[in-house]
Amino acid sequence: MTLITAAPAAERMSSRHKLVLTLLLGAQFMLAIDFSILNVALPVVGEGLGFGLDRLQWIATAFALPAAGFTLLFGRVADLFGRRRMLLTGMALLAAGSLIGGLAASPAILLAGRVLQGLATAIATPAALSLLTTSFPEGPLRTRALGLSGALMSAGFTVGAILGGVLTDLLSWRWAFLINVPVAVAILAVTPAVVGESRSRDASRLDVPGAVTVTGGLLALVYGITSAGARGWDDPAGLGALAAAAVLLVAFGLIERRSPAPLAPPRVLTRRTVTWGNVGGFIAFATETSLVFLMTLYLQQVLGFSPLTTGLALGVLGAGTFAGGVAAPRIMGRLGGRTTLAAGLVLQAAATLALLGLGSTRDGLALMLAATAIGGFGNLVAIVAFMGLATSGLPDGEQGLATGLATMTQQVAITLGIPVMSAVATAGTVSVLGGVHTATLVNAAVAVAGAAVIALFLRRS
Template sequence: MLRAASETRAPSTTAPPAWVVVALACAGQFLVVLDVSVVNVALPSMRADLGLSAPGLQWVVNAYAIAFAGFMLLGGRAGDLYGRKRMFVLGLGLFTLASLAGGLAQEGWQLLLARAVQGLGAAVLAPSTLTLVTSAVPEGAARARAIATWSAVGAGGGAAGGLVGGVLVDLLSWRWVLLINVPVGAVVLACAARGLRESRAGAGRRLDVAGALLATAGLATLAYGIVRTEADGWTAPGALTALGAGLALLALFVAVEARTTAPLMPLTLLRVRSVASANAAMFVCGSAMFCMWFFMTLYAQNVLGYTPLEAGAALIPSSLAVLLGSKGAPWLMPSLGARNVAVLGALLAAAGFGWQSTMTADGGYVTAILLPGILMMLGAGLAATPLASLATSGAAPQDAGLVSGLVNTSRTMGGSLGLAVMSTIAASRTGDRTTGAALTEGYALSFRVSAAVLLVGAAVMAVWLPRKRAGASA
């Protein structure tokens, strides 16, 4: 009999090996994160082929981001109630079909619709990836290593977007930045159908429809307002209206959840110190770190004259540094503690961002891209694993999917807000000037501000994160 207060699984099947579950979850997470950035280098080709306007081109990226952020909490709770494997398969199937539709699009509106559906599939899929990992691996050192792999693959997906996109566009066409998901998604789907076992929590509970609608509408509207600021500025009426409406909807969501007997997100969950502090830290760090790939790619291409493929290749060492930091964190966590490793990662990243802020218009690869990039992403990797471990360690089984959705939401919303703010800061310094020196001044200022944000984040983590040594015990 299924019990709402505990994790439940189908008893008729043998539990798959933990490494199989982790591998499948990481494959799904890689696809989700890769598609946030892989289309960037293909945008000029998309515009030329489909006749997209400049605003329409921006929405190729934004349609995915808004749907992804807006439906994340709903996707996480649906996994708790209806099954993590079911939501994994449903989300990946939707994502794969939308990728096929986008790759075959003949009109601009068809591409934008496909990207929005991709984001919806990603929002259903992403929370299940982390929940499958935490459900398959017992809490302790083994789970910390599994989460490190999940974090590394996710960060690697975002980092690899520019390189993968550049290769596909140069060798094939822009359509393959979407079509490549189809064979990969089909293989992962077939393996998931055979290799995953169903698990859920909260049987007998109903989905909080009012809360789901308010949370989704609030997050999607807030994300829409954030992306509007990138194009229209922070004082534009449309952006301010959307931001205000998003915050109002989220405030109404909190009020409804406080009165609901079976809420979408129990507010008591935010009283758990590890959950609240780790998500806040992830939001702050994400707001500073996410812009790194964006500005480094622009700096390499617009100032140093790299091609898209060369720019992607130039950031490969940074991508490897993320993997090294994420996989190295579990080895440090037993002796230093999760909190101290997260603080160390934020400080290393801040040092890298500070170094990068000394960039010049004629900088050399080693000192202007390679070394500061490695330092930034090594710190990002070190911070991500303990924060994800702490955020999920304090949740009850019936809230595991929701907490996983919250982790992804914090990171996504923090990154979106940070990119919008940093883009505005860079543009304010550059102004109407288009020379390499002027662009470099804007990029450098954004890196300095990011370094300051990371220092603040490190201080907050040192004070607020619990002392618990996640991953200290087997």
């Protein structure tokens, strides 16, 4: 009888847990909003500061390069030097970068602000996630916390698009930057009183050669992807960067095998749940974020909606993702991580296939809203399962590494997904609608293939 009554108590969050969870989720929600808040406002920003159409992509690239390139490094730094310290450092950089971007009078200053924002994301996101995983023991409590985290992060991407349109229409694009400043300052003020410091207890040193090669490799990879997406996949600069990325990342793997204190220990990287969990997460993020791009293209270029109306229409997808994040912990409790990840991708793929029924009139708008909501639900279920798998079975001292790897997976997937689907949508098509249909079909096929790979290779533990 004692065992039956003790389990629910162990699965119940204390007041302290709820306070920590609220603060960390607030930080992650703001970082997610920051990622997407400028997407709708890019043309207006270009007009205001004199960016040519061919240079607008650098506003996004200046953020994506440091956000993806440095996240694995700073995830490990958080383990060694303090997760709360790195969260505070990231929030301070975010406030500074947002202030610089909001007050920018030239393209160079704006890009400097975006670089700082991307660096802040690389520092703060894995720190906040590892504080979350180390604050909640592995099991139902952690799964529930990760479900809420995934729901709010995905909702943040959608809210960012809507908020960017509202602020740009009603005030100025500058407020898409400046709105971050008071929120970051509030988090800086409250965090020391709510969240305790957390770090690895071993005396490992930072693996400098590993840090240099993996950071350089990821920076080259993201630059190569964005350059190829903007200029074509035969662009010499893009191909050169991708070749350099391959060399540096291979060198990183060789260094880690010989290093006495590796940045990313091979035993962690080759752990089945970490490897295949991140594969599933990569597919989930790459397909859904690129699908949002395709639906934005459809709503604006085919149906003629304004940016603000487009953001509001995609809000239904945000509602679906939020519901998926809330439901995911219960689904994982019944099905397990592997089945939940595969099932989420299958549901997402089925909803994506339904979008092939969209036409050139607004008659199919109800179909789009329903399909994106259902697909968003499946996508978030898969993402929560990915985060649970990618951080499971590892000691607290390696949670920063695990969450840094997961965050890197997310950032690279988002960076890769959009240019690849954009290339598919524009390759050999005579109409925007035809290109959207082709890319949507490819998107669904990738999600199905990902589900099959996860079901095949991620055996039950």
